Amino acid sequence: MNGFRSMGVQVALPDGTPLDDVRALFDDRDRRFSRFLPSSELNRVNDLPRGATMVSEELASMLTLSLDAARATAGLVTPAVGGALLAAGYDRDFALLPRDGVAVRPAAVPSLDSISLRGRLLLRTEDVILDLNGVVKGRTVDDALALVGRGWVSAGGDVATETPVVVGLPAGGTVTLQAGGLATSSVAKRRWGDRSHHLIDPATGAPSESPWRDVTVAASSCLVADVAAKAALLLGHAGPPWLDRRGLAGRFVAHDGTATVNETWQQAVPVPVAA
Amino acid sequence: MTAPSSRLATARRRLRVARYGIAALAAAGFAGGIAAARASHAAVHHTTASSQAVQSDQSDQSGSFGFGSGSYIAPATSAPAVQSGGS
Numbered sequence: 032m033n034g035f036r037s038m039g040v041q042v043a044l045p046d047g048t049p050l051d052d053v054r055a056l057f058d059d060r061d062r063r064f065s066r067f068l069p070s071s072e073l074n075r076v077n078d079l080p081r082g083a084t085m086v087s088e089e090l091a092s093m094l095t096l097s098l099d100a101a102r103a104t105a106g107l108v109t110p111a112v113g114g115a116l117l118a119a120g121y122d123r124d125f126a127l128l129p130r131d132g133v134a135v136r137p138a139a140v141p142s143l144d145s146i147s148l149r150g151r152l153l154l155r156t157e158d159v160i161l162d163l164n165g166v167v168k169g170r171t172v173d174d175a176l177a178l179v180g181r182g183w184v185s186a187g188g189d190v191a192t193e194t195p196v197v198v199g200l201p202a203g204g205t206v207t208l209q210a211g212g213l214a215t216s217s218v219a220k221r222r223w224g225d226r227s228h229h230l231i232d233p234a235t236g237a238p239s240e241s242p243w244r245d246v247t248v249a250a251s252s253c254l255v256a257d258v259a260a261k262a263a264l265l266l267g268h269a270g271p272p273w274l275d276r277r278g279l280a281g282r283f284v285a286h287d288g289t290a291t292v293n294e295t296w297q298q299a300v301p302v303p304v305a306a
Numbered sequence: 307m308t309a310p311s312s313r314l315a316t317a318r319r320r321l322r323v324a325r326y327g328i329a330a331l332a333a334a335g336f337a338g339g340i341a342a343a344r345a346s347h348a349a350v351h352h353t354t355a356s357s358q359a360v361q362s363d364q365s366d367q368s369g370s371f372g373f374g375s376g377s378y379i380a381p382a383t384s385a386p387a388v389q390s391g392g393s
Contacts, residue, residue, distance in 0.1 A: 043388065052320065099369035178321050188390035199386035211378040215390045247390060251374035259373065277373040299377045
């Protein structure tokens with residue numbers, strides 16, 4: 032395989048595609064935005080979770096994107112979820128988490144109103160632990176594709192492409208991604224204990240109890256697909272029509288492994304979904 | 307072998323050029339996405355065993371983030387090159 036490991040996932044590109052620039056980009060983003068690297072800028076910002084903080088242009092740019100995505104999803108995919116993730120036990124790289132789990136202690140997710148950004152000046156009116164995983168990986172995949180200028184880039188199965196690429200889907204089945212991005216949000220991968228996983232429901236501060244195990248969305252970019260997939264998973268049974276209203280194709284796998292698709296997906300790929 | 311800092315600087319420079327080049331295309335597509343989203347706006351109510359009702363409002367287009375529009379998938383005609391399984 033032509034790739035490398037970064038951000039806790041396998042990054043892959045077509046055979047023969049040079050990797051150096053893409054690896055440098057992923058590693059730079061991971062060093063800056065990881066919650067699990069003590070020296071990351073994000074952790075330095077989170078060490079003082081309230082008040083005024085000057086941040087780098089890069090962090091300001093990614094936080095702006097995250098806040099905009101949060102507003103576009105009515106707060107479902109929010110950067111303010113870091114405290115709740117810590118309370119759920121996700122306080123270290125997933126590979127280091129004990130599988131027998133920690134008791135989940137729901138923690139209130141602060142409102143977006145408690146966060147504001149004026150240029151590089153970050154203002155938090157209450158304790159807010161930031162987590163930017165809702166946007167960093169998807170955005171980095173898109174930026175990596177822009178760097179390469181051809182083919183496709185995949186990070187943990189979230190894909191951006193300029194050329195048609197066939198993608199395998201959760202619980203079986205395949206689809207051709209003709210352009211843009213495709214991402215799957217899942218509660219099955221980063222999971223520990225009985226009910227702890229990394230997708231926090233902002234309404235409860237606890238891991239989501241969605242009826243969906245995996246949600247896959249195709250969109251104009253990997254970033255949009257990733258944000259939309261997370262939102263649709265958190266919305267539960269309201270997820271499919273929510274995506275349809277935005278013209279986004281979505282595929283939903285329940286906890287028993289059965290797969291369904293929304294109308295937008297069905298119109299584009301009018302075949303029965305393999306369970 | 308090129309030093310990591312030089313490689314990174316080169317990567318950042320190429321990324322800036324690439325972003326510049328697609329910015330005009332993105333702006334046109336984004337404007338179309340805003341018009342389509344506003345035309346199809348509707349409230350969303352969602353209830354699960356654990357969460358309160360969530361209202362999706364007119365802000366599904368926000369700042370630098372937009373859902374866009376268009377169909378990006380088609381039936382597959384060959385074996386997969388990539389596996390999407392969530393992370």
